[in-house]
Amino acid sequence: MLKKKICMVGQFGVGKTSLVRRFVDSIFSDDYISSIGVKIDRKDVTVGTTAVTLMLWDLAGEDDLKQLNVAHLRRAAGYILVADGCRATTFEKVIELQGRIEQMLGPLPFVIVLNKSDLRDAWEIEKTDSEERGWSTYETSAKDGTGVEEMFHSFAEKLMNNGASNEDSIE
Amino acid sequence: MNEPETLDLLAALGCAIFERHRQDEFALCGTPPVWISSIFDARLQRIRMEDIFPFLEVFLPDAEEFWIDPGERPVLRSDYWVQKDLEGGERQFRASAILLKRGSSPDRKLIAIEDAELGFQEAQRLVHHAHETSLAYDKIAKLSRALEHATAAKSEFLARMSHEIRTPMNAVLGMAELLLETPLNAEQRELVNVFQRAGDNLLSVVNDILDFSKVEAGQVELEHIPFELIDVLERALEVVAIRAHAKDLEVSGRIAPAVPACLVGDPIRLGQILLNLLSNAVKFISSSQSGRQRCLKRSGVIPEKRTTPDP
Numbered sequence: 001m002l003k004k005k006i007c008m009v010g011q012f013g014v015g016k017t018s019l020v021r022r023f024v025d026s027i028f029s030d031d032y033i034s035s036i037g038v039k040i041d042r043k044d045v046t047v048g049t050t051a052v053t054l055m056l057w058d059l060a061g062e063d064d065l066k067q068l069n070v071a072h073l074r075r076a077a078g079y080i081l082v083a084d085g086c087r088a089t090t091f092e093k094v095i096e097l098q099g100r101i102e103q104m105l106g107p108l109p110f111v112i113v114l115n116k117s118d119l120r121d122a123w124e125i126e127k128t129d130s131e132e133r134g135w136s137t138y139e140t141s142a143k144d145g146t147g148v149e150e151m152f153h154s155f156a157e158k159l160m161n162n163g164a165s166n167e168d169s170i171e
Numbered sequence: 172m173n174e175p176e177t178l179d180l181l182a183a184l185g186c187a188i189f190e191r192h193r194q195d196e197f198a199l200c201g202t203p204p205v206w207i208s209s210i211f212d213a214r215l216q217r218i219r220m221e222d223i224f225p226f227l228e229v230f231l232p233d234a235e236e237f238w239i240d241p242g243e244r245p246v247l248r249s250d251y252w253v254q255k256d257l258e259g260g261e262r263q264f265r266a267s268a269i270l271l272k273r274g275s276s277p278d279r280k281l282i283a284i285e286d287a288e289l290g291f292q293e294a295q296r297l298v299h300h301a302h303e304t305s306l307a308y309d310k311i312a313k314l315s316r317a318l319e320h321a322t323a324a325k326s327e328f329l330a331r332m333s334h335e336i337r338t339p340m341n342a343v344l345g346m347a348e349l350l351l352e353t354p355l356n357a358e359q360r361e362l363v364n365v366f367q368r369a370g371d372n373l374l375s376v377v378n379d380i381l382d383f384s385k386v387e388a389g390q391v392e393l394e395h396i397p398f399e400l401i402d403v404l405e406r407a408l409e410v411v412a413i414r415a416h417a418k419d420l421e422v423s424g425r426i427a428p429a430v431p432a433c434l435v436g437d438p439i440r441l442g443q444i445l446l447n448l449l450s451n452a453v454k455f456i457s458s459s460q461s462g463r464q465r466c467l468k469r470s471g472v473i474p475e476k477r478t479t480p481d482p
Contacts (some may be wrong), residue, residue: 012302034299036291037251040225055225064438065301069250074229087309 001044004159005055008071009058009101010082011093012061015115018142019082020056023152028143035060038072045153054156068097070104077159078109080151085114085139088124097131109162110135111155117141175273181283186267191238191280195219206286209256224284226252227266232281234268239278241270251291261290322387329384332379337462340377344370382443398428398438407445415453 008016015034022028022040039058046049054096057076062068073079081098083090092113101108112130116123118141130137140147178201181188185204189197197220201214207213211223223230230249237247247268256262265287271279347367355363385391404424415422 026427032303034295034300034302036295036298037253038226040254056366058296061302063298063302063305066298072229072250074232077470089309 002050002052003055004077004156005050005057005075006083006155006159007057007059009059009068009073009077009079009097010061010086011084011090013113014061014082014087014090015086015142016080017058017060018110019080019115019140019148020058021114022145022148023122023143024056026145028145030143040101044150045156047153047157050160052097052156052160055120062093062097068100070101073101073105073108077162078111078155080162081093081153082113082115085123085125086119089129091125091129094130109155109158111151111158112137113151114139115142119145120145154171177269181269181281184285186283186285189218189220189282189284191282192217195221197282200281204286208261209258209260210262220282224252224264224266225467226264227253227282230266230268234266234280234282237268238270238278238469249274251287251294253291260333263287265290289379312391326384329380330388333381333384337374337381340370340374344374394437395435397433397435399431399432399433400434403438403442406443407442407449410446411449411453415469418453418457420456421455 008020010016012034014034017033017039018028020039020041024043035058037060041056041058043054043056045054046052059072061069064109081094083094085127091114098110101110106107112126112135114123114125114137116131117139127137127139136158138147138151140151142148178188180403182202182204185206187204188201189198190200196217198217199207199215203213213216220231226249233249234247237244241247249266251263251265253261253263261284265285267285269281269283271281273279325456344367347363347370350363351367382391384454404426407452408422408424412422
């Protein structure tokens, strides 16, 4: 089956692991557990009539002590940059990470995800902040599931349409 | 340490050892650990490591470089990674690239995979603690900013309201003054006097509120002008005298001879301080208590000196 590697990238605590867990296992836990290293999950989806396995690489959130290891994005078909809508600094981190990844790996398909839409009253980021950069942007809530499935499916579609330029592999 | 010993040691540490035969082709060697069966069928002779441990697709290129030139490094270790086992449970691993030198024979290129649950949990606890501290700090900073905004809004509201009240109040007081200059009978004059005094009191309350909001906003600027101390003291005494007399208390001011008659500073603020102290004194001293005397010294400190013992 066709495989696509997708990396989840962003500052710590924005909900990368929760988004994957919501998408893959349909569950959410309020307990925050910091990720370290890389967590790899797989999810089979169908895009059009094509079955594809998404290899979801959840990369440990960047913090003051540890920088993102861009080498972990090697052979990725694309990446998902996640910010926490309630913390403006996490969107600044998204901008910084996007620049760093593109500088080291060249242009790769990516989308922006503003997570925690269930806490919209406390949001410090507007969707337009991201869209005006020309970035495809989604609002999600890993907690109640809003927008999660759509976001992953749309991105998978985008990667499939992006064609053979990606690092595809067939099992 | 010789070759079999190294392999035995790695096996004793619970590592699964894979030897690289060709690019992309590895074989399990030595005694495999028990956990290996939960990840893949260990009977497979030749395997692609990335198919079993997907994380290795980013580690193997580094391992290839290491095997060519390890330099001074005895081993190359990977980051931790988490993947699901065949039953869907999460497992934590870490990989090491090892180069076994064998003299004239070709070197052996090994990948040791360790079940890293304990080390992973320990590292995770440390990182988690740092993240929670950082998130708590962010939350406190945000609350502090919100508090500052709320205080500023309150001060601004008070300042505006004080201003809005003072303007018509000044008109009322001005009219009362003009009214007093017109022919009035004794009763009318007393009535006008009453609402003029009440107006003065109200204005002073409003001024105090305005001062309070200025203090909170850090906008208080002290005057630096020459003034007569006696004037300030007398004005303060006049204000409290009525209430003191009502309690059968007598107030009087005495300026020590050493205090200069003319001082430089803010007479209005000094007047407020004196008035506050005197008002409290009148409020809290009963008529049976004798008065106390305060001395003004050159240093500006006002120590209290008891002139008669408390009953």
